[in-house]
Amino acid sequence: MLELDAVLAVARRRSFRAAATELGISTSALSHTIAALETRLGARLFNRTTRSVALSEAGEQFVRDVAPAVSAIRDAMEKAGSHRGTPTGTLRINTSAGAARQIMTPVILEYLRRYPEVRMDVVTEGRFVDIVADGFDAGIRLAESVPRDMVAVPFGPRLRMAVVGAPSYFAERSMPRSPHDLTAHRCIRIRLPSGALYSWEFERRGESLAVDVSGPLTLDDSDLMLEAARAGVGLVYLSEWNVAADLAAGTLTRALEAWTPHFPGISLYYPGRRHVPASLRALIGLIQELRRDQPPATQIARARK
Numbered sequence: 001m002l003e004l005d006a007v008l009a010v011a012r013r014r015s016f017r018a019a020a021t022e023l024g025i026s027t028s029a030l031s032h033t034i035a036a037l038e039t040r041l042g043a044r045l046f047n048r049t050t051r052s053v054a055l056s057e058a059g060e061q062f063v064r065d066v067a068p069a070v071s072a073i074r075d076a077m078e079k080a081g082s083h084r085g086t087p088t089g090t091l092r093i094n095t096s097a098g099a100a101r102q103i104m105t106p107v108i109l110e111y112l113r114r115y116p117e118v119r120m121d122v123v124t125e126g127r128f129v130d131i132v133a134d135g136f137d138a139g140i141r142l143a144e145s146v147p148r149d150m151v152a153v154p155f156g157p158r159l160r161m162a163v164v165g166a167p168s169y170f171a172e173r174s175m176p177r178s179p180h181d182l183t184a185h186r187c188i189r190i191r192l193p194s195g196a197l198y199s200w201e202f203e204r205r206g207e208s209l210a211v212d213v214s215g216p217l218t219l220d221d222s223d224l225m226l227e228a229a230r231a232g233v234g235l236v237y238l239s240e241w242n243v244a245a246d247l248a249a250g251t252l253t254r255a256l257e258a259w260t261p262h263f264p265g266i267s268l269y270y271p272g273r274r275h276v277p278a279s280l281r282a283l284i285g286l287i288q289e290l291r292r293d294q295p296p297a298t299q300i301a302r303a304r305k
Contacts, residue, residue, distance in 0.1 A: 003037045004070050006030055007045060011063050012135050014053050022121065022135075087279040088117040094131050095140035097124040098222055099266055102241055103140070103155070111286055118279045126193030126220065132271050137280050143264040150269040153284050155291070158262040160240045163200070164252040168232040176235075176255050179209045186234035187213035191220040200237045202259040209259075213237075226252075 009019035010030070020030040038045055045059035055063060100108075100122055112120060123136070131139045139146075146152045163176070169186075176182055179202040190198040197218065199210040215234045219225050222242050229236040230251050236243075246252035268287060270280060 001070070001073070003033055004066055006033045007037065007059075008063065008067060008070060008135070010034065010046060010053060011055055011059070012133075016053060086117055087115050087277075087282045089277065089279055090119045090121055091138075091277075091279040091283065092121045092123070092136045093138055093140060094123050094125070094129055094134065094136045096126060098239075098242070099140050100124045106290060107283075107286065111283055114286070115279070115282055118282075128193075131269075137277065138268055138270040138283070140266055140268050143267045146267055146269045149271070151272040152267040152269045153287055154267050155265055155287060159265045160262045161201075161237060161260045162240050162243050162247075162254055163235055163237050163256045163260070164229060164243050164247065164254050165235040166230055166232040166251065167253055169229075169234065170253055179211045179256060179259055182211050182213050182235070185213075185215075187215040188225050188228050188234045188236045189213060189215055189218040190225070190237065191218050193220070202256065203261050204259050 005023060006019070009022050010016060013019040013022065016030055016034075017027050020027040023030065034045065041058075041062075043058040043062075044056050045062055047054050047056050095103075108120060108122065112118070128141065128145060129136075129139070131137075139150075140155075143152060143154060163182075173185065176185060179200070182200070187200075190200075192198050197212070199212045202209045202211065213235075217228055217233055219228065222238055225236045225238060226242065226246065228234070230246065235255070243252055243254075247254060268284065270276065276284075
């Protein structure tokens, strides 16, 4: 199984170093494993250069033939292992960086405290991925982004966005009363993982608006956006969770609150057609417990994708 897992990991990651990290072995050990298999098969599975790794024609066919069998074997092993009282193994989760920061303490760290025999591999990236094809057990994204063929487990309450700026910024400019007023303001623009610029979305009394704001700075990280906003560079558009501490401390001031309604929060999701391993069932149980036991005012805040 190690040789097959090695081939599939390199095929997914397109990198020996990333695949070795995923498998928990050294890059040299992974390289030797692949080379030994290629020698035994009498075929090159990967075309390697100093900058890239790609499947050869024989490798593509090998992966197509082997992947379903490896998946079936792993499911069988998980089914057998599910009779254990304590979850074990590695649980791979794909999510966004913002969501990971917000669930780290209440969910991930609590999960690891309860189930010390489980290793959790959390991969954060802005782009939306196929969790099945990329070898993940589950994903965490906005509920509206969850594929329809997946089983979704809601995390908590609905989310809400906020337009905020530093007191120093508003000392020199009037407060916007309508999203249309943003055209006269300096805004910190948001670049999406796709590379496109995000238009700020608003809604009030059935009226929806998307404003293509302008400003001196474009960023793709919420922490950097907050840092720039605190310095008075311009207005920023982030989730309430991101700006709650600054609003309470007075380092940021909110605008256009009536124009930012709630929207569905994030969900954990996983493929329903597969056997659910004990480690994932335990995570689902923890999420459901937190939603049931925590009062609405203190429920886990959620990140925007």
